[in-house]
Amino acid sequence: MSKYLQVAGFLDNSGANGTGLRSVLFVSGCTFHCDDCQNKDFWSLSYGDRISTDEIFKRIKKNSAITDGVTFCGGEPFQSAEALSELATMIKTEGMNLWSYSGYTFEQLLNSNDPHKLNLLGKIDVLIDGLFVKELFDESLYYRGSSNQRIIDVQKSLSLGKVVELTF
Numbered sequence: 001m002s003k004y005l006q007v008a009g010f011l012d013n014s015g016a017n018g019t020g021l022r023s024v025l026f027v028s029g030c031t032f033h034c035d036d037c038q039n040k041d042f043w044s045l046s047y048g049d050r051i052s053t054d055e056i057f058k059r060i061k062k063n064s065a066i067t068d069g070v071t072f073c074g075g076e077p078f079q080s081a082e083a084l085s086e087l088a089t090m091i092k093t094e095g096m097n098l099w100s101y102s103g104y105t106f107e108q109l110l111n112s113n114d115p116h117k118l119n120l121l122g123k124i125d126v127l128i129d130g131l132f133v134k135e136l137f138d139e140s141l142y143y144r145g146s147s148n149q150r151i152i153d154v155q156k157s158l159s160l161g162k163v164v165e166l167t168f
């Protein structure tokens with residue numbers, strides 16, 4: 001049976017949340033509450049619409065002829081890891097590229113005892129990790145807001161057992 005996600009927003013083809021044109025899913029719910037977060041409305045788990053993973057995937061597939069991949073944003077995607085893992089499986093089965101943002105660091109996710117977080121991490125190609133730190137904000141950075149955040153090649157990092165960062 002399909003799982004449900006609380007969805008704060010969806011962009012059919014955005015050029016701002018990863019390489020190329022991407023479908024971007026904004027998931028509601030984030031307990032981190034960073035200062036100057038740009039998506040404060042999305043902190044509440046009740047914000048937005050409850051939508052099944054099947055329905056979201058249909059919309060992603062509809063765009064797939066013109067998009068280069070999918071990006072999960074938030075809110076905090078890894079606080080909805082169970083349903084997002086299911087959606088990530090559908091996306092990867094189609095051979096699509098998958099990025100995700102997270103306020104958790106790669107190490108925190110890897111060392112968490114939460115099977116859903118680990119499952120989701122294992123399906124992602126690129127992770128932009130870490131909290132937004134307003135003192136480290138730098139508008140010249142690509143795909144991230146503050147310089148503490150890293151753009152990580154997840155599959156390479158998992159296979160080598162150390163963080164492999166991508167530079168843009």
Ligand code: SF4
Pocket residue numbers: 030031032033034037038039040074075076102103131132
């Ligand atoms: S983790 Fe992201 S969504 Fe959550 S408060 Fe920080 S910047 Fe906002």
